Structures are given as C-alpha cells and as structure tokens.
Amino acid sequence: MEDVVGRSKWEIDTPALLVDLKKLERNIRRMADFFKNRPAGLRPHFKTPKTVEIARMQLGAGAVGITCAKVSEAEVLVEGGVMDILIANEVAGRAKAARLAELNRRADVKCAVDDSLQVAALSEAAAQAGVTIGVVVDVYVGLPRCGVRPEEAAGLAAQVAKADGLRLAGVMGYEGHVVSLEDPDERRTEAEKSMAALVQAAESLRAAGLSCEIVSGGGTGTYNVSGVFPGVTEIQAGSYCLMDVKYAKIMPEFEKAATILATVCSKAPALPGWTVTDAGMKSMTREFGLPELIGVPDTRTVLLSEEHSQLQTEGGESGLKVGDKVEFYPSHICTTINLHERMYVLENDRVVGVWPILGRGRSQ
Amino acid sequence: MEDVVGRSKWEIDTPALLVDLKKLERNIRRMADFFKNRPAGLRPHFKTPKTVEIARMQLGAGAVGITCAKVSEAEVLVEGGVMDILIANEVAGRAKAARLAELNRRADVKCAVDDSLQVAALSEAAAQAGVTIGVVVDVYVGLPRCGVRPEEAAGLAAQVAKADGLRLAGVMGYEGHVVSLEDPDERRTEAEKSMAALVQAAESLRAAGLSCEIVSGGGTGTYNVSGVFPGVTEIQAGSYCLMDVKYAKIMPEFEKAATILATVCSKAPALPGWTVTDAGMKSMTREFGLPELIGVPDTRTVLLSEEHSQLQTEGGESGLKVGDKVEFYPSHICTTINLHERMYVLENDRVVGVWPILGRGRSQ
Numbered sequence: 001m002e003d004v005v006g007r008s009k010w011e012i013d014t015p016a017l018l019v020d021l022k023k024l025e026r027n028i029r030r031m032a033d034f035f036k037n038r039p040a041g042l043r044p045h046f047k048t049p050k051t052v053e054i055a056r057m058q059l060g061a062g063a064v065g066i067t068c069a070k071v072s073e074a075e076v077l078v079e080g081g082v083m084d085i086l087i088a089n090e091v092a093g094r095a096k097a098a099r100l101a102e103l104n105r106r107a108d109v110k111c112a113v114d115d116s117l118q119v120a121a122l123s124e125a126a127a128q129a130g131v132t133i134g135v136v137v138d139v140y141v142g143l144p145r146c147g148v149r150p151e152e153a154a155g156l157a158a159q160v161a162k163a164d165g166l167r168l169a170g171v172m173g174y175e176g177h178v179v180s181l182e183d184p185d186e187r188r189t190e191a192e193k194s195m196a197a198l199v200q201a202a203e204s205l206r207a208a209g210l211s212c213e214i215v216s217g218g219g220t221g222t223y224n225v226s227g228v229f230p231g232v233t234e235i236q237a238g239s240y241c242l243m244d245v246k247y248a249k250i251m252p253e254f255e256k257a258a259t260i261l262a263t264v265c266s267k268a269p270a271l272p273g274w275t276v277t278d279a280g281m282k283s284m285t286r287e288f289g290l291p292e293l294i295g296v297p298d299t300r301t302v303l304l305s306e307e308h309s310q311l312q313t314e315g316g317e318s319g320l321k322v323g324d325k326v327e328f329y330p331s332h333i334c335t336t337i338n339l340h341e342r343m344y345v346l347e348n349d350r351v352v353g354v355w356p357i358l359g360r361g362r363s364q
Numbered sequence: 365m366e367d368v369v370g371r372s373k374w375e376i377d378t379p380a381l382l383v384d385l386k387k388l389e390r391n392i393r394r395m396a397d398f399f400k401n402r403p404a405g406l407r408p409h410f411k412t413p414k415t416v417e418i419a420r421m422q423l424g425a426g427a428v429g430i431t432c433a434k435v436s437e438a439e440v441l442v443e444g445g446v447m448d449i450l451i452a453n454e455v456a457g458r459a460k461a462a463r464l465a466e467l468n469r470r471a472d473v474k475c476a477v478d479d480s481l482q483v484a485a486l487s488e489a490a491a492q493a494g495v496t497i498g499v500v501v502d503v504y505v506g507l508p509r510c511g512v513r514p515e516e517a518a519g520l521a522a523q524v525a526k527a528d529g530l531r532l533a534g535v536m537g538y539e540g541h542v543v544s545l546e547d548p549d550e551r552r553t554e555a556e557k558s559m560a561a562l563v564q565a566a567e568s569l570r571a572a573g574l575s576c577e578i579v580s581g582g583g584t585g586t587y588n589v590s591g592v593f594p595g596v597t598e599i600q601a602g603s604y605c606l607m608d609v610k611y612a613k614i615m616p617e618f619e620k621a622a623t624i625l626a627t628v629c630s631k632a633p634a635l636p637g638w639t640v641t642d643a644g645m646k647s648m649t650r651e652f653g654l655p656e657l658i659g660v661p662d663t664r665t666v667l668l669s670e671e672h673s674q675l676q677t678e679g680g681e682s683g684l685k686v687g688d689k690v691e692f693y694p695s696h697i698c699t700t701i702n703l704h705e706r707m708y709v710l711e712n713d714r715v716v717g718v719w720p721i722l723g724r725g726r727s728q
Contacts, residue, residue: 013457013459013460013728014456014457014727014728015727015728016727016728017727047670047671069670069671070642070671089629089671090629090630090640090686091629092378092627092628092629092641092642092686092687093377093378093627093687093689094687095377096377114630114631114632114633115630115631115633115686117685117686117687118686121687138630140633140634140635144632144635144638144667144674145630145632145640145667145669145672145674146629146630146632146640146672147630147632147633147634148633148634149633149634152633176669263456263457264456265453265454265455265456265510266454266478266479266502266509266510266511267478267479268508268509268510268511269478269479269504269511269512269513269516270504270511270512270513271504271508274508276454276509276510277456278434278456279727281649281651281699282699282702282725282727283727285645286651287645287650287651303508303509305509305540306411306433306698306699307411307433307434307453308509308510310508310509321481322454322456322479322481322482323456323457323458323481323485325457334670335645335646335670338646338703339702339703339725339727340725340727341725341726341727360725361646361703361704361705361724361725362705363378363379363380363381363643363646363647363703363704363705364377364378364379364380
C-alpha cells in the first residue's frame with residue numbers, strides 16, 4: 001500500500017478513501033479559530049475520522065481533548081497517546097466497564113451515565129482496577145435516545161459523587177435531532193432550547209453543591225450556536241474535519257475534504273447512458289442519500305449495489321470508458337469511513353501518506 | 365477473544381455477530397441436497413459469509429466451487445486453499461488484473477467481462493504473469509448493471525477465445541432484480557425469463573463454434589427455479605447459509621442462522637416505553653429495513669443511530685434493564701457481515717469457535 005506514496009491519486013487502486021490534506025487542515029484551523037478566545041472549548045468527535053493522525057492534528061490546533069463513541073475507539077486513542085477523552089455515551093456491561101477502568105490507568109477517559117445500574121457497574125470496575133473514572137451525567141435534550149430529564153440530573157449526579165472510584169465531571173447532552181435541520185433559524189432556535197435544558201441541568205448540580213466542570217454538547221451543524229451558549233464548556237463536533245454532502249448543504253464554511261475514488265468497471269452495454277463503477281454499498285453508505293459523483297457532466301449516481309454504483313447520463317453518454325477513474329463525495333462520512341481500512345492523504349493530488357483507520361469496524 | 369470458547373453466548377461482549385452452527389449446517393445441507401443428482405451444481409457466493417470456514421463446509425457438502433465478488437475476496441479464498449473460484453464480476457483496472465493473474469499461478473480464478481477493454485487488460489496481465497485466466501461473458505438478463513445483451517455475447521466471447529492468456533469458460537447472468545420479489549409466481553416467471561436470455565447467449569456461443577462450459581446465474585431467491593432451468597450449469601446463491609429477515613420472508617426452507625447480540629445501554633429514562641442498545645448502524649445495516657428484535661414481547665426496533673438501536677414497547681415497558689442482552693436478526697446479512705471482524709459460532713448457545721471474517725471490509 002505504502003508504495004503509492006509520491007504517486008498521483010489516479011494510480012491508487014479502488015475503491016479508496018481519499019483525503020485532501022490542505023482542506024482537512026483548513027477545516028481544522030477554521031473550527032479551532034472559532035473557539036479561540038471563547039469560554040467554550042472544542043473536543044472533536046473521533047467517531048468521524050477514527051484516525052489517530054487527525055486527532056493529533058486537532059489537539060495540536062488547540063482542542064481541549066477528544067470525544068469518542070465507544071470503548072474500542074478510546075483504546076485506539078490511548079494507544080495513540082491521547083490523554084483526555086470523553087466517551088460521549090453510556091458504557092454497557094461489565095466487560096466494557098473493566099476495559100474502561102483499565103484505560104484509566106494510563107489516561108483520563110470519562111464516560112456518560114443515565115442510570116444507577118451504570119453507576120454501580122463503573123464504581124465496581126474502578127474499585128477492582130484501583131482507578132478513578134470521570135463520569136458525566138447524560139441529559140435528555142430532545143434527541144430520542146439516552147439521557148435523564150434535566151430535573152433528574154442532580155439526583156443521578158449525587159449518586160456518582162458518592163460512588164467509590166468515580167469522579168463527577170459534569171453533564172453532557174447531544175442535540176442530534178437538531179444538527180441536520182436545513183433551516184438555519186429553526187436550527188438555531190432548537191439548538192438553543194437543547195442547550196438551555198443542558199445548562200439548566202448543570203445549574204441544578206451546582207445548586208445541590210455538586211461540581212460540574214464539563215457541560216458538553218453540540219455538533220458540526222450547531223457549533224456556532226451551542227458553542228456560544230452561556231454555560232456550555234465543550235463542543236463535540238466530528239464531521240467538520242472531513243465533511244460530506246449532507247453537512248456541506250448547511251455548513252458551507254467547511255470544505256468537503258474526503259472523497260471515494262472508484263474505477264469504471266462496466267459501460268453497461270445493454271443500458272444506453274449508464275456507467276458502472278466498483279464502489280458500492282460496501283464502500284459508501286447511503287442512509288443519508290446517494291453519494292455525489294464529482295465533475296462528470298449531466299451524470300449522477302442513481303443506484304448502489306453491494307459492490308457497484310450505477311451512474312446515469314442525461315440525454316447521452318458520459319464519455320467515461322472502462323478503466324477510467326471517478327470520484328464521489330460521501331453522503332454520510334461517519335459511516336462511510338467505518339467501511340475503509342485506510343485513508344490516502346493527498347497534497348496537490350499526490351499521495352503524501354497512508355493513514356490506518358484504526359478505529360473503524362471495531363464493533364465491540 | 366478466543367477465551368470465550370466454551371462459555372455461554374450471553375457472556376460475549378457486544379455488539380457481536382453470532383452464528384448457530386446447527387442451523388448453518390442444516391442450511392448448507394438443505395441446499396446441497398437440492399443440487400444432488402441434478403444437472404446444475406451449486407457454487408456458493410462468498411460475498412455473504414466472507415469466512416473461509418464456511419466456504420470449506422460448502423465445498424465439503426458438494427459445491428462445485430466458490431463464487432465471489434472481487435479480487436480481495438478471491439485472495440482470501442486462495443489463501444484458504446480454495447482452488448476453483450468465479451469472480452462473478454468485471455475486474456476493473458490494471459492493478460487488479462495483475463493481482464488476478466497472480467492468483468491464477470496457484471488456483472483457477474475466473475472472472476467476467478462485458479467490454480473489449482477488459483479483455484485486453486486481462487490478456488496483458490495474463491501474458492505478463494505467464495498464466496491463463498478463465499473468463500465468462502457477463503450477459504444482461506434484466507438487472508440494471510453490467511452485461512452485454514444476449515445477442516452480443518458470442519461476439520465478445522470470440523474476442524476472449526482469440527486473446528492470448530485467456531480461456532473462454534462460458535457465460536454468466538445474475539437476475540438480481542428478481543431474487544427478492546415477494547410473489548412466488550412473479551419470481552418464477554421473471555427468473556425463467558432471465559435464464560432463458562442467459563441460455564440463449566450460451567447457445568449462441570456454441571452455434572459460433574465457441575466452448576461454453578459454465579452457464580452461471582441464480583441466487584437464494586431463485587435457486588429452485590434457475591437451478592432447474594435447462595442449460596444452466598451453476599447457481600451463485602450466497603445468503604441461504606446464514607439468511608436474514610428479507611430472505612426469510614420468501615425462502616422459509618432456510619433458517620436464520622445469524623444474529624446480532626447487543627447490550628441494553630440505556631433505559632431512555634426520559635422516554636417511557638423506550639430501550640436503547642449498543643448495536644447501531646456501525647453493527648447492523650438498514651438498507652433493507654430495520655433489524656428485527658427477537659423475543660421481547662410487544663417491543664420492536666424503531667430507530668438506528670450510528671452506535672445505538674432504539675426499541676419501543678407498545679403500551680408499557682419492555683422489562684429490560686441496563687446490562688441485559690438482546691438479539692436481532694439482521695435485515696441484510698451481506699452488508700451486516702461486512703461490518704464485523706469475527707463471528708462467534710454457537711452450539712446450544714455455547715461458543716464453540718470464533719471465525720475471522722477475513723473477506724470483510726477490504727474495499728480494494
């Protein structure tokens with residue numbers, strides 16, 4: 001694989017995930033600049049890039065730590081030298097609580113709770129490993145998933161504060177139901193509602209004499225609303241560094257830095273105007289829509305099979321022939337990266353590095 | 365991982381892909397029995413299990429060889445000792461043609477063509493490696509993807525027969541647009557139309573004095589129609605060995621042998637009647653519908669996030685608590701397996717083996 005370094009991107013075998021280094025750097029810088037001289041900090045979410053090299057760039061640009069989704073991602077981060085991590089999720093089951101405790105021997109790896117059974121399991125695991133685990137209370141801010149109602153947060157936080165081996169670190173609440181709303185006014189209004197609920201929970205902890213250092217929320221679609229909401233201390237944005245078709249529509253200040261390279265494998269000889277490439281559902285996800293073909297006039301993606309994407313050209317032929325290479329913008333970068341083993345890093349369309357996506361595809 | 369062997373399935377960390385060995389064996393035997401004493405043979409598709417242990421079981425039960433979707437899967441199969449492989453796809457680009465030629469030093473790895481540019485690239489790669497590559501002509505039988513029209517098949521086959529380093533092995537045509545039709549009569553009628561087109565192509569080769577040993581088509585939804593169609597020599601069924609919700613509806617003679625094990629990570633305290641597990645879109649795909657929760661009364665999957673599935677209980681609570689484990693049937697087994705590193709093999713709900721899914725997630 002590494003023998004492609006120095007070569008043109010068109011020589012990379014396909015399907016492949018490509019990343020434009022300058023765009024990635026500009027996205028990281030742009031977001032870091034937003035948080036410079038503001039009360040809130042940025043804790044970029046690892047669930048998008050899943051690649052330690054990118055986490056290190058984000059920390060180098062001033063991020064206060066890294067957010068991730070699960071213990072297996074935290075293991076990759078700790079192995080890569082990241083010392084301050086928030087798993088923005090409940091950690092389920094004894095086996096994972098034990099792995100989390102183990103990580104806390106080497107780094108500060110916090111997680112969320114929304115149930116006293118989780119508090120008990122974490123406390124037991126911390127005691128067995130002889131460590132202290134930082135814990136935030138997950139607050140329901142409108143996303144139909146996890147989290148206690150704001151008025152229940154102080155009660156659960158008090159349990160955390162009393163539990164052996166746990167350190168109450170604050171609260172979190174993710175407005176995932178808001179981050180993709182296309183209307184900017186609606187997005188702002190709804191994000192502010194969510195953050196008001198989160199800050200209300202934080203204040204209820206303090207009113208009960210409990211500490212609440214971290215107040216964490218936000219995503220790429222709301223960083224500029226939630227990130228300036230009074231009382232919020234951290235934003236968990238992930239997609240901004242690489243972007244995708246869905247987010248580019250609503251957050252045009254970030255550049256689409258990731259593409260999928262594919263090869264035309266068939267001209268679909270029975271179907272006038274069709275072209276078939278070798279990147280399908282096992283290389284690009286489609287839950288947020290079909291990936292967007294780049295730069296082929298009048299031609300768009302119309303179908304994905306497991307190992308093919310079918311392109312159709314309006315009123316004619318694409319001019320593409322078997323063996324030609326094309327690129328797509330992914331519609332959902334977080335799940336698309338999860339399908340790839342590595343990303344090819346480009347500068348001026350030349351490969352300057354191949355980064356292993358160590359956090360991908362680790363289901364447990 | 366291997367330390368779970370001998371333990372109960374409920375002790376496996378989650379999310380995890382589980383396979384019931386007896387059901388898998390019965391599915392393999394049932395399909396093998398169908399093809400016993402029939403003119404056509406079974407060449408099971410590796411794109412579903414992606415696991416060498418299963419391919420070996422299928423060969424042991426009488427399969428004539430293995431079908432796969434791409435060169436990286438063929439590499440895994442050859443490494444695992446499989447000697448007769450059909451890549452039921454066009455192989456795109458010089459790099460992959462070279463890899464395919466390399467494999468033909470050690471095994472018989474055939475592929476499909478539908479364009480003279482592919483014929484030229486394969487011929488060049490075969491010459492460079494000093495091998496002969498078996499080639500089938502891909503015939504359009506109604507699926508909007510690859511393949512030449514039946515009346516064009518003999519022309520392209522003649523090019524293959526003349527090309528240095530290539531051996532004309534026959535024709536293939538996949539009726540992928542038919543295999544999931546729910547109405548059995550419509551499925552039969554449409555499959556027969558497709559196979560008639562394929563056999564017409566085969567006959568046109570023979571009429572032109574060309575050899576046509578392989579006439580390959582069919583899938584799990586059409587094996588009993590296409591597999592008895594006069595002139596068809598091989599069926600490429602894949603899903604039958606592990607099955608999923610979609611295929612179980614139309615092919616009840618095979619058992620759902622694969623499940624996803626998940627842990628309840630949150631009782632969604634703000635949402636009465638909801639339960640959240642740790643298996644989301646990064647562990648189970650949803651392009652064919654939501655995965656089916658098993659055995660929790662009045663409770664069903666209503667949403668998938670990246671790392672969560674949300675369950676809803678009709679008119680009450682599920683009785684599940686944080687830390688409990690539940691199982692799902694995947695809606696689409698082929699893409700779901702592609703998300704997992706290994707499968708836990710069970711007998712009487714005890715782990716008897718852990719098989720690496722070596723063919724998964726290799727995009728190139």
